[in-house]
Amino acid sequence: MPTRTTSNRTVALIGTRGYPSYYGGFETAVRRIAPYLADHGWDVTVYGRDGAQREDDPTRDPRVATRITRGVETKSLSTLSYGFTAVLDAALRKPDVALVMNVAHGFWLPLLKLRGVPTLVNVDGIEWERAKWGTLAKAVFRAGARTTAWWGDGLVCDAKAIARYWSRVFGVDGTFIPYGGDEPRSLPVPPESTHRGYALVVARFVPENTIEPFIEAAAVIAKTHDVIIVGSSxxxxxxxxxxxxxxxxxxxxxxxxHVSDDDRLFALWQHAGAYFHGHSVGGTNPALVQAMFCGIPIVARDTVYNREVLDDTGLFVEPRADAIAEAVTAVLDDPATQDRLAAAALARAREHYTWDGVCARYEEELARLAGR
Structure with a gap:
């Protein structure tokens, strides 16, 4: 059973754009973890950036405090600069423990160490292998990972494969805690589609998401079926x-x-005849987990991460246009396979990827570090 706090402990969440924010996977996690910790007796402070959170969000938990620090708004410096000012402020305030998202902030962990603040760091994926980053950015992420291995008191790896990588390369062990998802209510069929009648892809247009091969495959799939593409660069x-x-x-x-309306995106997932997931780097992908909760047939690029998440509930293909087109079309043409894959994906999501389970494991690790 997860550890439960008996008196108010203080925790700072550092490294995201704030609370509540909808920018990415880290922000989604914070929207769930912060209220959960408040429910279990923690005083929670989330650090963020000016203008990056929705103050009028009806789901905002008033028990979660927010602090805005300054930074440099450039692609290369924003993460590091906002992380530095947030860590500096947290070091001065000295919470019982800090949850730090992103190894880029490993450079600043000694500031918290000097103040006696233990840190739990979510290491995310292997950022220095992402094609979207230049040589300098990759070097910064790699160096941040090394300093995180030196100075972090606890590590969270969102995939077992990531944990094995950190053990092999950096010589440190991490705790496996994946991302979670929500099982949506039944939503109507989107107006531009029919139930189980279209192929779907949801991804940022970057090379590691297999977008180029899917574009070529889409031209073939579209000869017989509709194709819906969500995302952009x-x-x-x-x-x-x-x-x-x-x-x-x-x-x-x-x-x-880009589709920012969750209901619309969930409806697209719920009614897709085949969802192609082409992400090739990172650990447990939040979009893949959410797609599973929507109960859809999934065709995924064959990677160690996608196999870990899906197990035997999806079909796996090589990142070639012909292989993608063949697999997606075969699923679209086979209602029995669609039903089998959809049911299996939903069942696996319910068993392994609920937010309650994810948040409980975060609280257990934070309580362990805070009580040291």
Whole structure:
């Protein structure tokens, strides 16, 4: 059973854009972990950036305090600068424990160590292997990982494969705690589609998400089935142009761009006939877990991370356009396979990836460190 606190302990959550924020996986985790800790007797403070959180969010828990620190708003310096000012402020305030998201903040952990604040660090994926980062950024992440291994009191790895990597490369052990998901209510079929009648992809347009091969596969799939593409690069570019051209040239291809409405996204997942998940780096991917909770047939790029999450509840393919098109089309043409995969994915999500289970494990680790 997870440890329960008997008196108010203080915890600082550092390294995200704030609370509540909807920017990415870390922010989603904080939206669930912070209220859970408050429910279990913790005084919770979440550090963030000015303008990055939704103050009028009806789901905001008033028991969760927020502190805004300054930083430099550039692609290369924002994470490090905001992390530094947040760690500095937390070191002065001296909480009982700090939950730090992202190894880039490993550089600043000695400041908390000097003040006697133990740290639990979520190491995320292996950022220095992501194609979207340049040489300098990769070096910074790698150095941050090394300093995290030296100075972090506890590590959270969101996949067992990530934990094995850290043990092998950095010589430290981490605690496996994945991301969680929500099982949505039954939602109506999206207007641009029919139930189980379309292929779906949801991803940022970066090379490691297998977008280029999927674009080629989509042209083949669209000969017989609708294809819905959710996502973009965020700044325009070649991949956005190729998807726009494909959608303009083919009535069966629908490009929706970024979808921020959860109900709309969940409905797209719920009713898809085949969801292609092409993420190739990182650990437990939040989008994959959420897709499983929506109960859909999943075709995934064959990686150690995707196999760990899905086990035998998905189909796995090589990152080639012909392999993707063949597998996705086969699932779209087979209602029995669709039903089997959808039911299996939902059952696995319910067993392994609930937010209650995830949050309980975070609290257990934080309580252990705070009580040292």
């Amino acid at each position: 965020g700044y325009g570019g070649e991949l956005d142009e190729r998807v726009a051209q494909l959608a303009d040239a083919n009535d069966r291809v629908h490009w929706l761009g």
